[in-house]
Amino acid sequence: MPPETVQPELPNQLNAWKDDEAALLESLEQIEQKHGFIPRHIAEEISRVLEVKLDRLRKLQTKVESNVRKEVDALVAKWKDEEGSLILILHEIENQHGYVPREIAMEVSHALGVKLARIYEVLTFYHYFKLKPPGRHNMAICLGTACYLKGAPAMLAEAKMHLKVEEGCTTPDREWHLDVVRCIGCCGMSPAMVVDGKTYGRLNATDVPRLIAQTTQPKASS
Amino acid sequence: MNKLKFTDLEKYSKTMADSGLNWIRVSMDTGGIAAGADTVCTIFEKGVGTLGFGVEVRRVGSLGYSFADPLVEIAREGMPRIVYGHVDDNAAREILEQHLAGRRLLDDHVLAWRNRSLAFDGPTTYILVKDTSTEKGDKTQFFQFSLAEELKRCNLQDKVQVVRALDMGVYDEGVAVQFLPSKVTYTNVLAPDIARIVKTSVQGKKVIDDLLYKKPDKQVRVVMRNCGKFDPENFQDCLRYGVYQGLVRVLSGMKPEDVIAELKTSGLRGRGGAGFPTWLKWQITRAVQRTPKYIICNGDEGDPGAYMDRSVLEGDPHSVLEGLIIAAYAIGATRGYFYIRAEYPLAVRRVEKAIVEARAAGLLGENILGSGFSFDAKVRLGAGAFVCGEETALIASIEGKRGSPSPRPPYPSERGLFGQPTAINNVETLAAVPAILVRGGAWYSEFGAEKSRGTKVFAVTGKVRNPQLVEVPLGVTLRDIVFDICGGVLGGKAIKAVQTGGPSGGVIPEHLLNTKVSYESLQELGSIMGSGGMIVMDQDDSMVEVSRFYLRFCVDESCGKCAPCRIGGYQMLQILNRVARGRGEKGDLDRLRAISKAMQKASLCGLGQTAPNPVLSALRYFEPEFKAYLEGGVSYARKMSAGRPAEPVAAEPANA
Numbered sequence: 060m061p062p063e064t065v066q067p068e069l070p071n072q073l074n075a076w077k078d079d080e081a082a083l084l085e086s087l088e089q090i091e092q093k094h095g096f097i098p099r100h101i102a103e104e105i106s107r108v109l110e111v112k113l114d115r116l117r118k119l120q121t122k123v124e125s126n127v128r129k130e131v132d133a134l135v136a137k138w139k140d141e142e143g144s145l146i147l148i149l150h151e152i153e154n155q156h157g158y159v160p161r162e163i164a165m166e167v168s169h170a171l172g173v174k175l176a177r178i179y180e181v182l183t184f185y186h187y188f189k190l191k192p193p194g195r196h197n198m199a200i201c202l203g204t205a206c207y208l209k210g211a212p213a214m215l216a217e218a219k220m221h222l223k224v225e226e227g228c229t230t231p232d233r234e235w236h237l238d239v240v241r242c243i244g245c246c247g248m249s250p251a252m253v254v255d256g257k258t259y260g261r262l263n264a265t266d267v268p269r270l271i272a273q274t275t276q277p278k279a280s281s
Numbered sequence: 282m283n284k285l286k287f288t289d290l291e292k293y294s295k296t297m298a299d300s301g302l303n304w305i306r307v308s309m310d311t312g313g314i315a316a317g318a319d320t321v322c323t324i325f326e327k328g329v330g331t332l333g334f335g336v337e338v339r340r341v342g343s344l345g346y347s348f349a350d351p352l353v354e355i356a357r358e359g360m361p362r363i364v365y366g367h368v369d370d371n372a373a374r375e376i377l378e379q380h381l382a383g384r385r386l387l388d389d390h391v392l393a394w395r396n397r398s399l400a401f402d403g404p405t406t407y408i409l410v411k412d413t414s415t416e417k418g419d420k421t422q423f424f425q426f427s428l429a430e431e432l433k434r435c436n437l438q439d440k441v442q443v444v445r446a447l448d449m450g451v452y453d454e455g456v457a458v459q460f461l462p463s464k465v466t467y468t469n470v471l472a473p474d475i476a477r478i479v480k481t482s483v484q485g486k487k488v489i490d491d492l493l494y495k496k497p498d499k500q501v502r503v504v505m506r507n508c509g510k511f512d513p514e515n516f517q518d519c520l521r522y523g524v525y526q527g528l529v530r531v532l533s534g535m536k537p538e539d540v541i542a543e544l545k546t547s548g549l550r551g552r553g554g555a556g557f558p559t560w561l562k563w564q565i566t567r568a569v570q571r572t573p574k575y576i577i578c579n580g581d582e583g584d585p586g587a588y589m590d591r592s593v594l595e596g597d598p599h600s601v602l603e604g605l606i607i608a609a610y611a612i613g614a615t616r617g618y619f620y621i622r623a624e625y626p627l628a629v630r631r632v633e634k635a636i637v638e639a640r641a642a643g644l645l646g647e648n649i650l651g652s653g654f655s656f657d658a659k660v661r662l663g664a665g666a667f668v669c670g671e672e673t674a675l676i677a678s679i680e681g682k683r684g685s686p687s688p689r690p691p692y693p694s695e696r697g698l699f700g701q702p703t704a705i706n707n708v709e710t711l712a713a714v715p716a717i718l719v720r721g722g723a724w725y726s727e728f729g730a731e732k733s734r735g736t737k738v739f740a741v742t743g744k745v746r747n748p749q750l751v752e753v754p755l756g757v758t759l760r761d762i763v764f765d766i767c768g769g770v771l772g773g774k775a776i777k778a779v780q781t782g783g784p785s786g787g788v789i790p791e792h793l794l795n796t797k798v799s800y801e802s803l804q805e806l807g808s809i810m811g812s813g814g815m816i817v818m819d820q821d822d823s824m825v826e827v828s829r830f831y832l833r834f835c836v837d838e839s840c841g842k843c844a845p846c847r848i849g850g851y852q853m854l855q856i857l858n859r860v861a862r863g864r865g866e867k868g869d870l871d872r873l874r875a876i877s878k879a880m881q882k883a884s885l886c887g888l889g890q891t892a893p894n895p896v897l898s899a900l901r902y903f904e905p906e907f908k909a910y911l912e913g914g915v916s917y918a919r920k921m922s923a924g925r926p927a928e929p930v931a932a933e934p935a936n937a
Contacts, residue, residue: 245588260312
């Protein structure tokens with residue numbers, strides 16, 4: 060039988076639960092610890108709330124999907140007279156989203172009548188196309204020959220240490236994505252790197268933490 | 282814009298291009314922008330309004346002196362033209378105040394002129410001075426002070442200003458001075474010379490022969506003729522500087538055969554690396570009867586360390602487009618493509634803009650300039666695959682497929698893009714074509730040596746004092762390029778080798794630097810000219826590391842279609858990794874050579890065939906470094922590689 064003490068807790072916390080799944084989970088664990096089980100009326104209430112929430116999410120999803128379809132249709136229409144347009148379409152998607160999401164690739168496959176495998180064959184071949192979303196900030200360290208000789212490996216090691224990720228990976232909080240690139244054509248001012256689309260040259264390893272800090276809080280440093 | 286006619290183009294080219302007396306040109310290529318040229322340009326644009334006289338601010342392509350970005354060139358009425366380097370925001374404000382308003386040059390920013398003259402043609406108004414030796418103790422300040430004092434003694438201090446220069450274009454020649462505006466240059470100036478310099482040269486306008494620097498400038502600008510001169514996004518400026526005059530000549534009466542003949546006279550060969558004669562490629566494609574035909578401009582500059590194509594596309598896109606139209610006319614193509622790396626967004630934007638402008642002016646499209654010839658061009662983006670620089674892979678990529686190469690024959694000239702006859706030319710080749718047609722094939726073939734005619738742009742980078750783009754006639758030596766033009770090794774260290782041709786090329790050791798650069802000579806040394814990357818390595822660079830770096834690049838970039846490249850490259854990398862960790866085995870070096878040979882013979886495309894080159898050439902000239910790893914372990918080998926030059930005997934059996 061649920062003890063009386065639990066009853067008054069429920070309505071207060073529910074409001075918070077609606078938006079915060081982590082808090083919900085924590086509360087549930089607390090309740091479980093306290094009682095050894097989750098009282099039935101609480102479980103039922105939560106299921107009801109979740110149902111409402113799922114319904115809303117589904118609506119959102121359909122909305123997004125129809126949007127995706129519209130977007131892809133527009134792209135396909137734009138390039139339909141071009142021979143070999145697949146790469147052009149993928150370029151536009153990459154530029155818009157920072158990567159090529161699977162849903163969109165599937166939609167492109169429908170619209171063009173090309174098998175999904177053919178699209179992924181192209182996507183995985185070219186380095187420029189990414190399959191995972193980028194971070195909020197992106198750092199690409201040039202590992203062209205000139206940069207390599209003038210200390211880019213040390214810069215890469217420094218960046219790895221500060222961001223705590225390997226090259227080609229994104230930090231767990233999606234703040235930073237670290238990448239290496241093959242020559243950005245700025246060999247005259249090597250070693251160079253690109254942070255959020257801006258190229259920095261004539262760097263050394265000690266500049267890396269400064270650049271990271273400066274990019275993360277641009278207002279505070281200036 | 283209305284459609285242009287022949288007469289319009291002629292009229293434009295005859296309008297004085299530099300009609301304004303006062304102008305500022307800011308180099309706005311990717312390198313310049315990365316160094317801050319954008320804000321510098323804004324400062325100038327805001328600042329010139331307050332000067333009280335008209336100054337035009339132009340955003341131009343790069344002059345090529347990448348080491349001094351951001352670059353600014355300034356003309357002021359009654360003053361010599363000055364190129365400033367390392368112009369940051371403060372320097373920009375000072376230029377406005379001192380140079381433009383006060384007619385005084387800034388210290389430590391001026392680049393001396395390379396086209397030095399041998400006689401005075403007027404009174405000297407400025408003297409640039411710099412200590413060019415790499416020894417300790419910079420004497421520049423002392424000489425500036427002494428020269429200024431001497432001028433004061435002769436009562437010339439108001440007429441002549443002494444300025445510390447950023448770079449003199451001569452190196453290891455003691456203290457150098459350049460007199461402006463006459464561009465006479467003295468080197469190895471000593472303190473006792475100061476009095477006679479002021480007396481004889483400044484007052485008497487006579488040259489002191491024993492101080493005069495007589496070596497002429499080795500650079501010749503053909504491909505980069507327009508880079509840094511005008512705003513590539515300003516179409517009318519382009520026309521005023523004579524872009525499209527080559528096309529005018531072609532379409533006003535030359536037959537396609539005449540164009541091909543003119544190129545044959547010029548001796549121009551493919552500048553992408555392989556060196557196939559351009560006229561022959563065009564003739565073969567022209568001879569195939571099927572239509573439509575295509576022409577492709579290969580701007581997929583994937584070779585790490587080379588950036589001349591980017592610079593030309595950014596600085597002079599209209600000339601490349603002009604070259605493409607001429608090529609299309611010669612082979613009978615109706616459609617053309619620019620294939621440009623997506624990593625070069627600025628180049629892509631400028632070429633796209635150039636195409637739109639040319640189409641609006643009737644230089645692209647139906648019936649170009651009323652000649653009956655129709656042609657249109659488009660831009661296609663690369664997507665970061667090195668192998669797509671190979672022509673069959675490039676074609677596959679334009680068709681929207683994986684960029685895997687296919688066996689040749691059939692060559693693209695027979696079955697290329699969409700199965701049709703196609704000619705593929707490099708950016709640099711196409712940029713040279715209009716110049717050849719304006720000035721004649723015979724003029725172009727005067728440059729160069731033996732079978733390699735004309736000029737070539739090299740991107741000299743790595744451990745070099747002044748990394749920059751250099752355009753020289755073929756046949757100059759590597760030493761000329763690295764030491765005379767670029768100032769030798771950074772920090773005065775000993776040079777170990779120069780790497781040419783990127784991942785398909787090889788290293789050339791110090792004792793072979795007197796080799797004349799041509800397609801054949803570099804091939805004999807086990808390297809290639811390639812697209813023109815030239816990377817200087819000093820004594821600290823381990824050749825084992827360098828060959829591992831290039832091999833890893835090729836393994837990453839191998840498309841995986843053919844086994845020799847996919848498996849052979851990987852095996853070689855495993856062996857090299859083992860050697861570099863000090864775990865090498867006895868037969869490893871022979872094993873490397875054997876796999877290399879198999880790859881060279883059996884790979885499908887150029888990538889696999891040339892991937893072993895960096896390793897082979899390093900083995901050829903620096904075998905002791907590899908052996909040190911095998912015999913004495915890692916720390917011993919590192920110590921050895923730092924002090925050890927290549928063995929001349931092993932490398933040149935003929936001299937032994």
